[in-house]
Amino acid sequence: xxxxxxxxxxxxxxxxxxxxxxxxDEYFDRCWECSSKDGKKFDSIVSDETYRIWHDENGVRLExxxxxxxxxxxxxxxxxxPYSGAANSLSGEIxxxxxxxENKEAMVSGAIKFLETHIxxxxxxxxxxxxxxxxxxxxxxxxxxxxxxxxxxxxxxxxIDNYEDxxxxxx
Numbered sequence: 001x002x003x004x005x006x007x008x009x010x011x012x013x014x015x016x017x018x019x020x021x022x023x024x025d026e027y028f029d030r031c032w033e034c035s036s037k038d039g040k041k042f043d044s045i046v047s048d049e050t051y052r053i054w055h056d057e058n059g060v061r062l063e064x065x066x067x068x069x070x071x072x073x074x075x076x077x078x079x080x081x082p083y084s085g086a087a088n089s090l091s092g093e094i095x096x097x098x099x100x101x102e103n104k105e106a107m108v109s110g111a112i113k114f115l116e117t118h119i120x121x122x123x124x125x126x127x128x129x130x131x132x133x134x135x136x137x138x139x140x141x142x143x144x145x146x147x148x149x150x151x152x153x154x155x156x157x158x159x160i161d162n163y164e165d166x167x168x169x170x171x
Contacts, residue, residue, distance in 0.1 A: 027054030086165035091150045093162045110170030
């Protein structure tokens with residue numbers, strides 16, 4: 001899982017450390033603040049804010065990401081769900097699992113197992129069970145319930161580190 005890899009490059013800026021992620025041939029566009037024990041390697045996540053980082057003639061440059069999302073839910077997805085690999089937050093990995101189910105990707109069994117483990121609401125679990133049993137008419141309601149729960153946590157800045165990749169749970 002890329003974000004747990006302690007070999008992720010880290011850059012210091014203004015006395016703070018940032019894990020470099022999302023190189024697009026111009027800048028790193030999905031970086032996050034982290035701690036670093038030695039100033040070179042990623043140690044742990046500090047927040048769920050993301051940043052754009054690049055180097056130019058003035059040195060290391062950093063600016064917070066402003067995605068211009070149409071609504072809060074879209075912004076939540078852009079902040080919490082990585083381009084690839086496991087999400088750095090539990091909420092992000094739950095959203096990533098929901099997207100996997102929605103897109104009918106190969107690792108759906110792992111996504112369902114992950115959600116079963118990390119959702120504690122009985123109504124949401126019943127909807128998940130229906131989807132698991134092939135009743136896709138329940139998916140939109142399932143997704144809406146999960147998004148509402150995570151959005152409330154997102155607004156409250158509840159951030160729980162994630163240590164699992166749901167794809168590892170797939171059959």
